Amino acid sequence: MSPRRKGLFALLIALSLALPHAVSAQGTVNASCSSQIAEAFGRTVLDDFKQTTGLNVTLHVFSSQVSVNRLKNGFCELAASALKLSADDRKLGLVAIPICKDPMVVIACKEITVSDLSLTQVRRLFSGHITNWKEAGGPDLPVRIITPVKETAAYVNFVRQAMGASQVKFDYQAARSSSAVEAVSHIPGAISFATRSVVTKFNNVKMFTIDGLEPGSKEYPYMQTFSLVTRGQPSGVVREVLNYSLSEKARENMKRRGLTPLID
CATH class of the missing domain: 3.40.190.10 (Periplasmic binding protein-like II)
Structure with missing residues (x-):
């Protein structure tokens, strides 16, 4: 495992361990999501998330940048983006957690x-x-x-x-x-x-x-990374979303849709 993947793995595991294993029976996650990510995952993933965690997701679909801007301005608790965070966004305390590519x-x-x-x-x-x-x-x-x-x-x-x-x-x-x-x-x-x-x-x-390279092959250079973005350290239901995204079930959902999870 590369140093970058080890660092990512350590970050996600730390978030997972910080999350209580008892999942609340009620609650709603207010999320803004890139249209690409919404299309890639489909409604079935949200239904599975609800069944697994007992939480509802209120999903608003925009571009990646608008989704991040809505998070910055307090219109949602979580954003899903296919863009890298800007230096200004990181200074404001936004944290991007890569999930898949x-x-x-x-x-x-x-x-x-x-x-x-x-x-x-x-x-x-x-x-x-x-x-x-x-x-x-x-x-x-x-x-x-x-x-x-x-x-x-x-x-x-x-x-x-x-x-x-x-x-x-x-x-x-x-x-x-x-x-x-x-x-x-x-x-x-x-x-x-x-x-x-x-x-x-x-x-x-x-x-x-x-140039003879198949999309998805190891040598293919044109990739997007889909990330969950939080404001500051995640807590409450947002942590539960992150915990779900680490689960084997979530990774299998990604693979079925042709996505590559960043944590195996």
């Missing part, structure tokens, strides 16, 4: 016959320099660039990890990542990016390998 994938409708793209092609496609799929070895179809809005974690993480100095251009923007995936499934020649666990819910969408 999921590959960021480049997608198109299944009519696109190309299966592998180089990183250079990805950058040229999303920057508008490749305007027809035949320039990338595909069919004679115009490239239609669809992205989630710039405020989403998916957009921020994709630009930071994949685009380098290239600027993203787009024909359409969607309010949520899942809406961008939905659009790709219906628009010929469309291309976008999203977290893998959301893409797998759509039958008419394909994922590309990048």
Whole structure:
């Protein structure tokens, strides 16, 4: 186990040990959640959490940054985010606890016959320099660039990890990542990016390998980390959420959805 994983494991175990094992029979967790994370986990995880802990979750879905801002301003007790905390957020006492990771994938409708793209092609496609799929070895179809809005974690993480100095251009923007995936499934020649666990819910969408690397392989470099964010040291029902997220049952739920738990 790497020093970073050992440190994370020690942090989560410390939080778990600090949590009383007796779970309250009543209570509600007021949470703000990234739309990516909400889509990735689905309602069944919340139902399982309620059954396991006896707690209800009142879930409000926004972008990662809005979810963190709501936590800072006292509108919720817990946030789920796919963004790293800023230095200012950490100074305010916010703590991010990484729970799992999921590959960021480049997608198109299944009519696109190309299966592998180089990183250079990805950058040229999303920057508008490749305007027809035949320039990338595909069919004679115009490239239609669809992205989630710039405020989403998916957009921020994709630009930071994949685009380098290239600027993203787009024909359409969607309010949520899942809406961008939905659009790709219906628009010929469309291309976008999203977290893998959301893409797998759509039958008419394909994922590309990048430079021959399969999404989720150890060498694949484009990943998102999903974290629970608390204000200061967690207590009460928030601690119970963290304890649940450490459980074997929660980890199995993550794996079934194609997510990789950060604690095995």
